Amino acid sequence: MFDPEKLTISRSSKLHRPRGYLCGTGMCPNCMMRVDGVPNVRVCTLVGNKKPRLEIQNHIRLLDTFRLTQKFSGLLKPGFQYTHFNDSRGMSNLFYGFLKRFTGLGRVATTSKLKRSTERLEVDNLVIGGGVSGMNAALKASNTKVSPNGSRQGSVLLVDTYGALGGDIVQRWQTTMGYSELLRTKIEEVQAVISKVIANERIKCLMNTRVVGYYKDENTFLAISERSTFEIRAKNVFVASGGHEVLPLFPNNDSPRVMLSLGAQILMNQRARLPQSAVVLDLNGLGPLVAADLVERGKMSSVKLTRTEGFSTEEIDLCNQRSIEILPKSIVSNVKNSGSVYIKSLKEEDQKKYDAGLVVVCGRYQPNFELALQLGINLRLVTGTAEVRILQGAAGVNAVSATAVGSLVNGSYGLGSSSPEESGQIIFDITTDEYMRHFAKSSDSYVCLCEDVTAKDMYDSIEMGYDYVESLKRYTGCLTGPCQGKQCALNTASMLNMMNPKTSGLLTTPRQPLYPLPLWSVASE
């Protein structure tokens, strides 16, 4: 469905900014379209080969042709609705009418879906996440005898959103490629674990299925797939939900030309045609490998790689062999929709302009912490290099994934922890990164894509006194949009921490469901 000539597939909710394919995994609001008449569908997660009818949402020709909302974005700052049109009933009413005319995303459907039945599953062990951590947890759990008399080995249900086991690494590199010896060994390791899981008859895998929340009242995990709704009960649960990439701050970081690296690699898996050139922005250490992948599989003719730090000799070799130009100690300072990318050296003031079809962002990983918080697992906020510490969680509740990505070239790639006895906490690294330091006051760098909240909006709101998560979220709208904080929690937390290191209770427990779900999917008797 990806078309390099038509990058804009949606319009943002408030400012109608053009948006394109970003994360590829349902972790952002950018690909919401009307599909066969149904609004707000994330097209990146559609499965099957049917060619549905796609319509762009929230495109209002009058506004968008002249980019009116974007030109007047200064008037639409967070809180503008409270400070304007309050002098008379008449003005207020006109204003409300105006808002109703322009807000909202898709038009509601006119047809209805059939209700579907819910499958109820009871298992000894539920493992949420099919990456290395989850698979190892599943293997160990399947060998553990279960009470009361310890005579039986426990059943295990492993649930994952992807269609294949192995987590992100497998989504990124489905075949073993020769870029790096280390990558090859890692993938072989993962594949060995996958084979063991498949061979183990006590482990059942439910793929393409999302656990959307834990509900205490029925002691149930609700999970949804394209075809079914599941209510799962388990004696033990292992949260190995990993993490996902998020966008750093830089001007026009929401441009349709910007894509997260996992999204780009998924497109290559699907053999989509990509633009000819890219700038790779590396914040998680995978940059050299992703750049190599764009040359090899993406058939790109020109790839540049930038990082705020330097590169190792292995990384330099890897890039040189593929004519990837490296730009160490520099940052992306602007992206134009036309395809100009500005890169600035951290030492010098001047910025250089490059032409690139895509900016591929190897973003920092935000842990998928939501479920863990609902289950009462500690979230440990750290600044500085994340070290993994294991603590005991509540009985029967275990967190086994520590989200850490590092360089697969240099050997510091974390593949999660592996022992189900290691229950504990999830590490959330809120260190201020170079991009945040540079663009914390930028009025065209977006923290929240759902509600079009810029870094400056956040900065100003915190200064105005909305300086703890709950008030900041209500005032600006960050964390409340359709991505439910998946793109903005890290930047929000790290900005609050940067401006007010004393902020406590940094993140509130996310409410169910963790991924938006249609009402009909839970409407069965």
Add this chain to the structure above:
Amino acid sequence: MSTRSADLLIVGGGVVGLSVAYNCAKRGLGKITLLDRGRIGRGASSRNLGGVREQFSNEPMIRLMKYSIDVWEGLSKELRWNVLFDQKGYLMLARTESQAEQVKQNVRLQNSIGVNSVVLERDDVAEMLPQLKMDGVKCASFNKRDGAVHHDAVLWGLERAARRHGVEIIENVEATKLCTTSGRINAVETTAGTISTQKVINATGVFSRDLALTVGIDLPIRSFRREALVTEAYKHFLKPVFWDLTLGLLLSQTLRGEVLCDTRDPGNEESRDTGVSLSFLKKLAREVCELFPALGELHVLRQWSGTYDVTPDGSPILGESDEVSGLYFASGFTGHGLMVAPALGRLYADYLISGKKPKLLEPFRLSRFAEGKPIVEPLVAGRKIA
């Protein structure tokens, strides 16, 4: 916080406490302090659906709300802060003969008090709610002066205005005990010292019973969990606040396009818990799919819950205590605290300044239960009042 004093101490920084604080400060009532055990507005006041209506079925509440809507209409201007009071109308749907009868009777009563609600016949209902499945629909009542506000906007507007008028707002301090001397309030003990004062307003919502018990008054107020959910934003399609009297299903689309939904709590047990439940999600989903088949495609974005401070007759308890002078009640709202808050602010300011109880407040006295004069209100979203 060391020992201090205040001319008026308001315990509870919800919408009711803030509204009373702001109005009293504006009228120059002296030194006013407002306490909350947490952050401002973190109780029911930031967890509701923002519904505002005059359509009640008892006279005192209709009169109180009629006055409150007058105040709502000028509130944005008064606070210099747009509280997003959208008078989009409020529709109550009757799907049984007895409900239809009830609805018509209510409209007659409302009209007799000067509220211009109307009865909508089937065709009018179908026109106003194009997505509604019309099977079994009898009629509806509708009032175009009703509507919805944005609760956070109200809280921020009131808080700002209160501060501008010199109200001292103390967060994260809990009132632990009311102190009296010969039947009069003389101080309040808090987690940060004692505050001496002659007048206290107990605006602590579901906690008001606990606070009143410290002077031996047992308010007939119970706490019930109340769930709600919100969907993703859609282009505007739902004009009025919609409420089905049979199921208790309530839908209201915000100015941002999200649809707020709630229905009767399946558990309906006394509780202060604010967790969310799967049984509520499923019940609500079934009801939406039944009444509005096409809306089954709406995506649920977030569930949450709050608490209702519920009285036996479904009406609030207002006014000064007969036993302890200087202690004023303002709770037991049974789901209607937000909509009455602007009126209460004005009325309490009049009350405290003149010493005379406003007529509108009189029926809501605590002693009505002992006198056998309850103000029975069956129109309570989310609950069945016996």
